[in-house]
Amino acid sequence: MAAIDQIVLRFAGYGYRRVTAQLNREGHQLNHKRVLRLMREQGLLCRPRRRWIKTTDGEHGLRTYPNLLKGKKVTDVSGLNQVWVADITRAAG
Numbered sequence: 001m002a003a004i005d006q007i008v009l010r011f012a013g014y015g016y017r018r019v020t021a022q023l024n025r026e027g028h029q030l031n032h033k034r035v036l037r038l039m040r041e042q043g044l045l046c047r048p049r050r051r052w053i054k055t056t057d058g059e060h061g062l063r064t065y066p067n068l069l070k071g072k073k074v075t076d077v078s079g080l081n082q083v084w085v086a087d088i089t090r091a092a093g
Contacts, residue, residue: 001038001042004039004042014046015045020032
């Protein structure tokens with residue numbers, strides 16, 4: 001447990017997998033499940049930071065168009081080229 005404490009103090013962002021790898025490099029033969037259990041009992045697990053990605057920029061100088069279909073039903077569309085839809089989201093990856 002003292003070796004785990006030293007590694008966590010030295011490398012604050014290390015989770016149980018990296019701590020296990022560091023312990024194995026230092027000559028301790030420990031299973032990752034044991035390291036996880038010990039770190040959980042002592043409250044040493046680090047919480048991963050969630051990345052926040054801004055997907056919409058409404059504060060631009062470009063013209064915005066109103067949603068003409070808001071409040072209408074799909075059955076109100078009776079012919080071709082009355083409604084156009086576009087998806088400008090970018091694919092993950």
